[in-house]
Amino acid sequence: MTIALTRAVSPSLARCELTHLARNPIDPTRAAAQHSNYERCLAKLGMEVVHLPALSDLPDSVFIEDTAIVLDELAIITRPGAVARRAETASVAEALRAYRDLAFIEEPATVDGGDVLMVGRQVYVGLSSRTSASGVAQIRQILEPLGYWVTAVAVDGCLHLKSAVTPVAPDMVLINRHWVDGGVFHDMRLVEVDPTEPYAANALRVRGAVVFPTAFRRTRDRLHDLGIAVLPVDVSELAKAEGGVTCCCILVER
Ligand code: CIR
Numbered sequence: 001m002t003i004a005l006t007r008a009v010s011p012s013l014a015r016c017e018l019t020h021l022a023r024n025p026i027d028p029t030r031a032a033a034q035h036s037n038y039e040r041c042l043a044k045l046g047m048e049v050v051h052l053p054a055l056s057d058l059p060d061s062v063f064i065e066d067t068a069i070v071l072d073e074l075a076i077i078t079r080p081g082a083v084a085r086r087a088e089t090a091s092v093a094e095a096l097r098a099y100r101d102l103a104f105i106e107e108p109a110t111v112d113g114g115d116v117l118m119v120g121r122q123v124y125v126g127l128s129s130r131t132s133a134s135g136v137a138q139i140r141q142i143l144e145p146l147g148y149w150v151t152a153v154a155v156d157g158c159l160h161l162k163s164a165v166t167p168v169a170p171d172m173v174l175i176n177r178h179w180v181d182g183g184v185f186h187d188m189r190l191v192e193v194d195p196t197e198p199y200a201a202n203a204l205r206v207r208g209a210v211v212f213p214t215a216f217r218r219t220r221d222r223l224h225d226l227g228i229a230v231l232p233v234d235v236s237e238l239a240k241a242e243g244g245v246t247c248c249c250i251l252v253e254r
Helices: 028-044 081-098 133-146 215-223
Strands: 003-009 048-052 068-072 075-076 100-103 116-121 122-127 149-152 165-169 172-173 189-192 205-206 209-213 229-233 251-252
Touching: 003 028, 003 068, 003 081, 003 165, 028 048, 028 209, 048 081, 068 081, 068 251, 075 081, 081 100, 081 251, 116 165, 122 133, 133 149, 165 205, 189 215, 209 215
Parallel strands: 003 048, 075 100, 122 149, 172 189, 209 229
Antiparallel strands: 003 251, 068 075, 116 122, 165 172, 205 209
């Protein structure tokens, strides 16, 4: 059984953090409808969706991925790089306590979960505007004694490592090579996003299928041609807040 921990869209989503996109009006009701549809998609894939209530004063709290990294042995509660997002972690820690022992990223280090990509026991951590070198060092200190291998990866031009690269099959990653060096993933097959769809590298692989934004048709066709089962979801309103498909859930294996 896999739990997908999600958080309802905050009514204040329009006041979200923005790094690379210009601010455009966001309709929180439309975003909430898209988010519910995303949750239904996860449920159809066999996940048990555990839905946390909205936090009205924390605009970005729907992007729950950034608050924790869950492994079989424990969960690491992050210290998000954006000061305005730090208060999001407390209630996620409470929710995860039911399933895992907890470790915490301590100040002054910062880590966003969107920078942490796991392939088996290999953990890639993006060095981004949100995740600091001392954050990577703390993750290494927690995980290497448990038999994980932690590699820091430079990220340039996008918000998080997983904006630039995500797994789409056991041996394959979807990548935008303008934002991350593909050489880091030398033991994997690389599928590049369509050049007209730079934001398309964020895909959520669950149960052998890939949940993927409807907006990126050309990249979707590339995945389809490789025999990958793609489940399209419309997340256009969440994308205005720089959110993608990985960032709206935390997966917990039970
Ligand atoms: C932020 O800037 O923190 C949010 N507006 C977007 C976070 C997206 N998180 C993710 O992709 N993991």
